[in-house]
Amino acid sequence: MTVYQQTFPLNRETAIPAVGFGTYLISQEDAKEAVRAAILNGYRHIDTAEVYENEESVGAGIRAGIAEAGLAREDIFVTTKLWQGHAAWGQKLKNEEETVAAFNGSLERLGLDYVDLYLIHAPHGGAERLNQWRGLLEIKRLGKARSIGVSNYSEKHLEEIKAAGLPLPDANQIELHPWSQKPELLAYMKENGIAPIAYSSLAPLSTWRAQPGQDSAKTEAMKISDGVLAAMAAKYGVTEAQLLLRWGAVLPKSLNPERMRQNIDLGGFVIDAADLASLKAMDRGDGIAWSIGDPTHTD
Numbered sequence: 001m002t003v004y005q006q007t008f009p010l011n012r013e014t015a016i017p018a019v020g021f022g023t024y025l026i027s028q029e030d031a032k033e034a035v036r037a038a039i040l041n042g043y044r045h046i047d048t049a050e051v052y053e054n055e056e057s058v059g060a061g062i063r064a065g066i067a068e069a070g071l072a073r074e075d076i077f078v079t080t081k082l083w084q085g086h087a088a089w090g091q092k093l094k095n096e097e098e099t100v101a102a103f104n105g106s107l108e109r110l111g112l113d114y115v116d117l118y119l120i121h122a123p124h125g126g127a128e129r130l131n132q133w134r135g136l137l138e139i140k141r142l143g144k145a146r147s148i149g150v151s152n153y154s155e156k157h158l159e160e161i162k163a164a165g166l167p168l169p170d171a172n173q174i175e176l177h178p179w180s181q182k183p184e185l186l187a188y189m190k191e192n193g194i195a196p197i198a199y200s201s202l203a204p205l206s207t208w209r210a211q212p213g214q215d216s217a218k219t220e221a222m223k224i225s226d227g228v229l230a231a232m233a234a235k236y237g238v239t240e241a242q243l244l245l246r247w248g249a250v251l252p253k254s255l256n257p258e259r260m261r262q263n264i265d266l267g268g269f270v271i272d273a274a275d276l277a278s279l280k281a282m283d284r285g286d287g288i289a290w291s292i293g294d295p296t297h298t299d
Helices: 028-040 055-069 096-110 125-142 155-163 185-190 228-236 240-245 257-264 273-280
Strands: 007-009 016-017 046-047 079-084 118-122 148-151 171-175 195-201
Touching: 007 055, 016 046, 028 046, 028 055, 028 148, 028 257, 046 055, 055 096, 079 125, 096 125, 125 155, 125 185, 148 228, 148 240, 155 185, 171 185, 185 195, 228 240, 228 273
Parallel strands: 046 079, 079 118, 118 148, 148 171, 171 195
Antiparallel strands: 007 016
C-alpha cells in the first residue's frame, strides 16, 4: 500500500493533506470508530461540520486515533464548518458574534484547542454573509483556527469579500469531479490565491449516494455506468474510486476499512495525458451534490 501523503499550502503557516476523510452522512453512533479507523489507515485530514451533527464523535475518534497511532495533535489536520443559517428554510442568519459563538461550540464538541481549517458551509448568509466572514477573521486572529475559508462559494460571493476590502479565504471547498470541473471558478481562485478543496469526488460512480435518503440530483440515466471509468481504472490496475481520487485533491468517505485503505492508496500510478483528456471531456457543468445556480442555494 502506498499512502498518498502529498500536501499543498493554504497559507504561510498551514499545509493541508491532499486526501482527507469526509464524515458527511456518518452518524454520531458510527463516527468515532470510522474516524479512528481512518487515522489508523493513514488519513491525516478529517473533515466534519456543525450541520453533520457528529462533531462529538468525530472528536472522540480523532483523540482515539491519535493515541492508538502514537501521533501528536499537530499530525492531524481537522476541518469543521459553520452552519450560517438559511432564510429560505426559515432559519436565522448568524451575525459576527453568533458566528464566533458557533465556532466555540464546535471546538467544545470536538474537544480540541484549535482546528486547522474553519469554513463557512455555504453562501446562504445573505445580508450577514460579510459579517460571518468577519467572524472567521476574528477566529483566525485569536489563533483558534490556523486557516479559514468558505464552501460552495461562486466567483460572485468571493468578489463580494474582495469588494469589501477584506482578506480573501485561504480555501473554497467545492464539488469537484470529472462531471463538474468548474474551470472558470478554479481559474479565478488560482488568480486570487484561494486553494480548491474537492468534495463529492466519487459522484460519477453508479454506487455514489445510491442508498435511500442519501440526497443527490442524479438522474436515473446518471446512475447507470457506461463502463468508461471501469475500463480506464482497469488499465492502471486500480478501482474506479482510486482513479477519481487520484484525479483531484479529495474527501472520500467510507465506513469499510478495506475501502478506506484503497481510497488513500493513490501513490502507485499516474493518469496519462490521453486519459486526462478523456476525463476533461466528461465535464457536464453544474454539480449534482450542489448547484450554485439553484435559487435555494444562493442569494
